[in-house]
Amino acid sequence: MTQYQNRSIVLSKRPQGELQDGDLTLETNPVRELKDGEFLIQVLWLSLDPYMRPRMNDTESYVDPVAIGAVMAGETVGRVIASKTPKYSVGDIVTSYSGWQEYYIANENEAMIYTVQPDGVPLQAFLGVAGMPGRTGYCGLTYVGKPKAGETVVVAAASGPVGTVVGQTAKQLGCRAVGIAGGPEKCRYVVEELGFDDCIDYKQGNLLENLKSACPKGIDVYFENVGGEVTKAVAQLLNKGSRAPICGYVSAYNSEDIGKVETPFHIFGALAEPPEHRFFVVTEWQDQHQELTKLLAEQVRSGQLKYRESVAEGLENAVDAFKGMLKGKNFGKQLVHIAD
Numbered sequence: 001m002t003q004y005q006n007r008s009i010v011l012s013k014r015p016q017g018e019l020q021d022g023d024l025t026l027e028t029n030p031v032r033e034l035k036d037g038e039f040l041i042q043v044l045w046l047s048l049d050p051y052m053r054p055r056m057n058d059t060e061s062y063v064d065p066v067a068i069g070a071v072m073a074g075e076t077v078g079r080v081i082a083s084k085t086p087k088y089s090v091g092d093i094v095t096s097y098s099g100w101q102e103y104y105i106a107n108e109n110e111a112m113i114y115t116v117q118p119d120g121v122p123l124q125a126f127l128g129v130a131g132m133p134g135r136t137g138y139c140g141l142t143y144v145g146k147p148k149a150g151e152t153v154v155v156a157a158a159s160g161p162v163g164t165v166v167g168q169t170a171k172q173l174g175c176r177a178v179g180i181a182g183g184p185e186k187c188r189y190v191v192e193e194l195g196f197d198d199c200i201d202y203k204q205g206n207l208l209e210n211l212k213s214a215c216p217k218g219i220d221v222y223f224e225n226v227g228g229e230v231t232k233a234v235a236q237l238l239n240k241g242s243r244a245p246i247c248g249y250v251s252a253y254n255s256e257d258i259g260k261v262e263t264p265f266h267i268f269g270a271l272a273e274p275p276e277h278r279f280f281v282v283t284e285w286q287d288q289h290q291e292l293t294k295l296l297a298e299q300v301r302s303g304q305l306k307y308r309e310s311v312a313e314g315l316e317n318a319v320d321a322f323k324g325m326l327k328g329k330n331f332g333k334q335l336v337h338i339a340d
């Protein structure tokens with residue numbers, strides 16, 4: 001046994017609808033000794049992402065559900081603090097799918113572990129706009145949305161890490177970028193700080209009318225993050241030949257039976273002229289991981305790519321932060337700070 005005690009958050013019960021006390025529980029266990037080929041990561045930052053909620057259900061999707069009793073899945077950035085492999089050295093900074101815990105024993109052959117070269121970029125940005133959500137926004141927009149200069153791109157959850165990258169990339173490509181976000185403060189930020197052309201507060205009412213005025217030439221690319229009422233309004237304004245990359249639909253993630261939810265596929269499928277639409281997963285472009293991480297990190301470093309973060313302090317506050325994120329209490333990328 002090593003000198004370390006590991007605190008982890010474990011899926012104890014499958015939530016029915018919104019998370020309840022006792023669904024996710026905190027455990028403490030000693031960290032065992034490393035075997036040959038292993039290394040020990042001390043987690044510094046944990047990323048909280050909407051996809052984690054569907055993974056708590058007992059339903060098959062493109063990834064397996066988290067097993068009862070298992071550490072909740074998630075990506076982190078951490079520091080190697082012990083190593084029995086020449087591949088990783090003490091002091092290396094890595095992103096890994098360690099899950100919601102403070103220490104993680106990784107194997108040298110494990111996939112999806114990447115060494116980070118921060119060069120002035122804050123480490124946690126590699127979980128946000130320069131990480132998985134950033135690559136999601138970039139790839140979904142450019143490869144599935146295929147925007148052309150002069151077109152109108154709409155994205156909801158616009159102040160979050162995916163939406164932030166979608167809108168700013170759309171602007172770089174010469175498009176009109178219109179965000180949708182919850183509340184006046186987020187909308188102001190999306191326009192004034194992120195540089196979108198407009199942002200509609202979907203909580204204010206009159207969504208369709210407001211979207212119409214923000215998109216006088218209709219909508220060419222709708223980057224789907226949320227589903228529900230937002231999608232229904234957008235669907236009425238889609239131009240002929242429009243594209244809708246379906247990234248996720250967070251408004252349904254707390255549903256008791258996600259299989260019965262009206263999804264964007266139902267909404268678009270019912271249109272006389274549906275947009276070109278498909279669900280995509282960021283790992284489709286896993287071969288571009290390093291190249292895209294570099295591109296986005298450079299934009300962060302230069303100040304070109306702006307973003308915001310909501311930080312919960314300590315693993316003990318992760319569950320509340322996660323619950324809040326699904327309701328929009330986060331403002332920007334939701335992180336948990338675990339250690340320095």
Ligand SMILES: NC(=O)c1ccc[n+]([C@@H]2O[C@H](COP(=O)([O-])OP(=O)(O)OC[C@H]3O[C@@H](n4cnc5c(N)ncnc54)[C@H](OP(=O)(O)O)[C@@H]3O)[C@@H](O)[C@H]2O)c1
Pocket residue numbers: 049050051132133136156157158159160161162163180181182183186202224225226228230246247248249250251280281282283325326327328329330332333334
């Ligand atoms: N396909 C992939 O590979 C992939 C990868 C990463 C992420 N995603 C998806 O991308 C989407 C955005 O992820 P993110 O990490 O950037 O999340 P995020 O924006 O940090 O957090 C989720 C946001 O969704 C908004 N929201 C919640 N309920 C809503 C509702 N009923 N109607 C409208 N908006 C609602 C809230 O923002 P407001 O306060 O503005 O409402 C909330 O802050 C999610 O659907 C996620 O599952 C997909």
